[in-house]
Amino acid sequence: MALRIEPLTEAFGATVSGFAAREPLSAEIRGEISAAFEDYSVLVFHDQPLSDEQQIIFSENFGPLEETLPGLVGSGSKIVRISNMLADGSLKEPGSHLALFGTANLLWHSDSTFKAAPAKGSILSARQIVKQGGDTEFASGRAAYESLSADMKQRIDGLVAIHSIATSRRKVDPNAVSAAQETALPPVPQALVRRNPANGRKALVLGSHIGAIVGMADDEAMALIDELTGIATQKAFTYRHVWRPDDVVMWDNRAVLHRGRPYDEANERRLMVRTTLAGDGPTAVDGRIV
Numbered sequence: 001m002a003l004r005i006e007p008l009t010e011a012f013g014a015t016v017s018g019f020a021a022r023e024p025l026s027a028e029i030r031g032e033i034s035a036a037f038e039d040y041s042v043l044v045f046h047d048q049p050l051s052d053e054q055q056i057i058f059s060e061n062f063g064p065l066e067e068t069l070p071g072l073v074g075s076g077s078k079i080v081r082i083s084n085m086l087a088d089g090s091l092k093e094p095g096s097h098l099a100l101f102g103t104a105n106l107l108w109h110s111d112s113t114f115k116a117a118p119a120k121g122s123i124l125s126a127r128q129i130v131k132q133g134g135d136t137e138f139a140s141g142r143a144a145y146e147s148l149s150a151d152m153k154q155r156i157d158g159l160v161a162i163h164s165i166a167t168s169r170r171k172v173d174p175n176a177v178s179a180a181q182e183t184a185l186p187p188v189p190q191a192l193v194r195r196n197p198a199n200g201r202k203a204l205v206l207g208s209h210i211g212a213i214v215g216m217a218d219d220e221a222m223a224l225i226d227e228l229t230g231i232a233t234q235k236a237f238t239y240r241h242v243w244r245p246d247d248v249v250m251w252d253n254r255a256v257l258h259r260g261r262p263y264d265e266a267n268e269r270r271l272m273v274r275t276t277l278a279g280d281g282p283t284a285v286d287g288r289i290v
């Protein structure tokens, strides 16, 4: 049985139906979802209720999973709880370390680019949604790259950016990152332009974790990052996902940026569960693209 694939925007994204994520996938369906992931960068699956265990099994069809960072709800497991609640269902204290970590998700980012081997993809399931706000937006670094002039492509192909979790967390609050996290996750180099080995298409890899570009003065580097981010996040290259119960969204961290949108965290409860497809290796070593 073939899948039904309906594009979400002209630039990227598709709704995919015709399979059950909580049941074992045939090799054919797994292959079709993988191919759609490479082509569309963001896949939306509606009406796919999942338990944590089912989400892990579904996700592992597409590669090994990352383990959740120390100091987060779900750390040491393959599940991250993106929520304003603690594991016991109580609300996180506003301004607390855990709450600030969540606030950083409102900045445009790509998951785990602060790790030497950045995440390939992320799979997020809606477990409890809010009445207002709490959408998730995506921006295509691929559509952005493909829209650039030949001169700009030449200027940026081969550049290496420095990503760190401390950089993005400090944008939210100077205390948002703990000393232990900073020691465990030192800054890492990443290619600014990544080529997808499956189809050869290139994408900008941007996001809030970037603090510098190798060999460039900081003000020039950040001006360039801001310019490229402006291109990637223009309306034509973005998609806003308004969550329905039991939605699952799978995205390619090598090709898109994303950000959460605000909601009333003091009065509503939102729970999203993420599994993260591990990357296969570093994208830059010794200041050069690999």
Ligand code: OGA
Residues within 6 Å of the ligand: 082, 105, 111, 122, 124, 134, 135, 136, 137, 258, 259, 260, 261, 272, 274
């Ligand atoms: C994530 C993330 C944003 C959101 O799951 O990686 O950034 O809207 N989520 O929950």
Ligand code: MN
Residues within 6 Å of the ligand: 105, 109, 110, 111, 258
């Ligand atoms: Mn994220």
